Amino acid sequence: MLKKKGSKGRQSNEINAGSMADIAFLLLIFFLVTTQIAEDKGVLTVLPPWSDDEPDITKLNERNVYAVLVNANNDLLVRNEPMSARDLRKNAKEFISNPENRPDYAEKPEKAIISLKNDRGTKYETYIEVLNELKGAYNELRNEMSERTHGKPYEFLDKAKQRVIRNKIPLIISEAEPTAFGEEG
Amino acid sequence: MGKFNEGKGKEMPAVSTASLPDIIFMLLFFFMVTTVLRENTLKVDVVTPKATELTKLIHKTLVNTIHVGKPKENYQDIYGTAPMLQLGDKVSSPRDIPLFLENFKTKVPEKKRGLIISSLKVDGDVTMGILQDIKTKLRQSSQLKINYSAKTQEQK
Numbered sequence: 001m002l003k004k005k006g007s008k009g010r011q012s013n014e015i016n017a018g019s020m021a022d023i024a025f026l027l028l029i030f031f032l033v034t035t036q037i038a039e040d041k042g043v044l045t046v047l048p049p050w051s052d053d054e055p056d057i058t059k060l061n062e063r064n065v066y067a068v069l070v071n072a073n074n075d076l077l078v079r080n081e082p083m084s085a086r087d088l089r090k091n092a093k094e095f096i097s098n099p100e101n102r103p104d105y106a107e108k109p110e111k112a113i114i115s116l117k118n119d120r121g122t123k124y125e126t127y128i129e130v131l132n133e134l135k136g137a138y139n140e141l142r143n144e145m146s147e148r149t150h151g152k153p154y155e156f157l158d159k160a161k162q163r164v165i166r167n168k169i170p171l172i173i174s175e176a177e178p179t180a181f182g183e184e185g
Numbered sequence: 186m187g188k189f190n191e192g193k194g195k196e197m198p199a200v201s202t203a204s205l206p207d208i209i210f211m212l213l214f215f216f217m218v219t220t221v222l223r224e225n226t227l228k229v230d231v232v233t234p235k236a237t238e239l240t241k242l243i244h245k246t247l248v249n250t251i252h253v254g255k256p257k258e259n260y261q262d263i264y265g266t267a268p269m270l271q272l273g274d275k276v277s278s279p280r281d282i283p284l285f286l287e288n289f290k291t292k293v294p295e296k297k298r299g300l301i302i303s304s305l306k307v308d309g310d311v312t313m314g315i316l317q318d319i320k321t322k323l324r325q326s327s328q329l330k331i332n333y334s335a336k337t338q339e340q341k
Contacts, residue, residue, distance in 0.1 A: 020206035028213050040248065040304055042233075042334035044240040050324040120314035124307050125234045127316075128333055132236040139238055177317075184267075184314040 043131055048174070063104055064111045066095050070130060072121030072182020085129050092137035096169070109141070109169045116175045121182015131173075138171045145169065228264075229254035229271050234309040235338035242332060247300050249289045250334075251282070253315060254308035268311045270319065279315070282322040306334040 068088075069077040076083050078091065096112045098105040106112035114134055118127055139154070142165050146154040150161060157165070231254040242248050252271040256264040260276070269276050272285040290298055303323060307316060323331060 018202045018205075021202065021209055024206045024209035024213065028209065031213075040242045040245075040250075040332070040334060041239045041337070042242075042304065042332040043236055043238060044302075044330070044332045047320060047324050047329040047331060049327065049329060050321075118313050120312060120317060122313045123309070124311045124313060124316060125309035127313055128234045128236055128309075128335060131333070132238050132335075135238040178313055180314075182312070184312045 043128065043135060045131070045173070060113060061107075061111075064106050065113050065115050066092060066106070067115045068117070068130060068134070070116075070118040070122045070126060071179075072119040074123050074126040076130065085126070085133060088130065088133040089137045089140070092134055093141055096137065097141055110167075112172070114171075114173045116173055118178050119182045120178050120180045120184055122178070134173065135171065138169060141169050142166070226274065227252060227257070227271065228260050228274075228276050229256055229269055229308075231306050231308045232310075233306055233334050233336055236333075236335035237338050239335060239337060240332070242302060242304060244300070247293060247297060248302050248304050248332075249286070250304045250306060251285075251319065252306045253311055253319070255311075268308070268315050270315070279318040279322045282319065283326040286323075286326050286328050300330075301328065302330045302332050303328050304332045304334050 067079055071077070076085060076088065078088065079095075083091065092114075095105050096109050098108075116130070116134075143154045145165055145168065146152065146157055146161075149165075150157060154162065154165065229252050231252050253268060255266055255268055256276065264276050270279065271277070272281055275281075277285075286303075290301070293301060305316075305319070320331075323329070
């Protein structure tokens with residue numbers, strides 16, 4: 001033991017600190033890359049501007065209105081027929097695009113209007129589910145149209161082409177003042 | 186000029202790099218200390234629902250957040266158990282929304298004020314009553330762009 005120290009210890013009693021900087025850099029970069037700052041995402045919507053009188057949807061042609069009612073028990077009534085939220089997307093797509101030209105479905109996508117009405121006791125979860133399905137129906141329709149005309153998905157189109165499709169299939173949701181039958185909490 | 190070179194130029198010792206790690210560490214600590222991950226502590230419980238049609242909010246400086254949910258257990262003595270909303274770090278009622286929005290607007294440059302988005306982080310179990318009151322207030326203060334915050338749901 002003594003001998004070893006004697007032979008080597010003296011000559012290199014200082015560790016080369018030059019690589020410490022690299023190690024520190026590596027740490028810094030590692031943390032920079034792995035740190036995820038919580039991002040915010042969600043269903044983006046635009047509210048209608050405030051006006052004191054309620055919009056009158058009775059003036060509209062009834063075949064163009066896709067009325068969705070949600071009660072305090074979170075049950076759906078779509079165009080006067082009960083429906084589960086799972087079938088909503090498919091049904092809404094059929095209503096908007098109307099491939100078979102049914103007389104009771106929308107004349108054309110531009111004229112379709114979604115009327116959404118809920119109760120003050122409706123759960124938020126259900127509301128979002130319904131909103132999500134309706135938005136999903138529109139997104140899928142826009143995507144299909146984009147694939148048909150441009151051969152690529154909607155999100156890869158440039159802004160001008162997106163606007164053309166958006167004007168062809170506009171998302172119009174009219175939300176009526178909710179009823180107040182259910183219990184809040 | 187020539188004189189300086191003659192005198193010292195040839196035998197310059199290498200610059201000591203021993204202090205470099207300290208400088209880097211200082212940088213690391215500086216960023217660690219100054220990075221703010223969460224602005225204010227939540228006083229209400231919020232578990233946002235899941236959805237598929239999501240949009241990412243990119244410009245953080247143009248987003249104000251409204252949390253809605255039941256007060257956390259240790260705040261229930263003060264605020265009760267009915268759903269409340271939190272603006273900034275205060276538990277408040279829908280009445281306080283116009284002032285909150287106005288305060289937020291002053292921090293945003295004038296030409297970007299039309300792009301402000303209100304992000305609603307609402308608990309899934311909250312009923313639509315309080316949300317309707319909030320929406321009415323938002324519409325009255327012409328804050329029309331809103332985002333219902335949600336988690337990503339795997340495609341079926």
